[in-house]
Amino acid sequence: MTTDPANNAVAPRFSLRLPMRYRPVGDTRWRSTITENLSSSGVRFGALEPLAVGAHLEIEISMTAAFLKPMRVIARSEVVRQVADNDLRVTAARHVDYRLEADDPNVEQFARTHGSACETDSERRLPK
Numbered sequence: 532m533t534t535d536p537a538n539n540a541v542a543p544r545f546s547l548r549l550p551m552r553y554r555p556v557g558d559t560r561w562r563s564t565i566t567e568n569l570s571s572s573g574v575r576f577g578a579l580e581p582l583a584v585g586a587h588l589e590i591e592i593s594m595t596a597a598f599l600k601p602m603r604v605i606a607r608s609e610v611v612r613q614v615a616d617n618d619l620r621v622t623a624a625r626h627v628d629y630r631l632e633a634d635d636p637n638v639e640q641f642a643r644t645h646g647s648a649c650e651t652d653s654e655r656r657l658p659k
Contacts, residue, residue, distance in 0.1 A: 554589050
């Protein structure tokens with residue numbers, strides 16, 4: 532579990548394998564992969580390349596499976612750890628900033644009001 536610095540609460544991690552893509556800030560090429568687990572404070576995923584601790588990433592995680600409608604997390608994140616594991620490098624990144632984005636405004640409003648299927652009551656804060 533990780534600590535959410537905004538309220539010093541522990542952010543529960545969820546073992547969800549969701550499609551995601553990432554790229555180092557300033558890079559134009561997206562890399563596709565899958566999450567291993569995630570929370571409101573960060574994500575663990577298999578990176579395709581070495582990423583330095585402290586590197587800043589743009590991340591998009593598809594939450595469509597959790598909401599059953601097109602929705603994704605858009606995040607600016609910082610690499611906090613990376614360990615080589617066969618062909619992939621298991622990477623942990625802390626979200627510096629994130630938001631939910633939906634194609635259907637009713638889904639986004641529902642998420643802001645009620646939280647997602649992947650959140651607990653203590654994690655329902657969603658930045659605008």
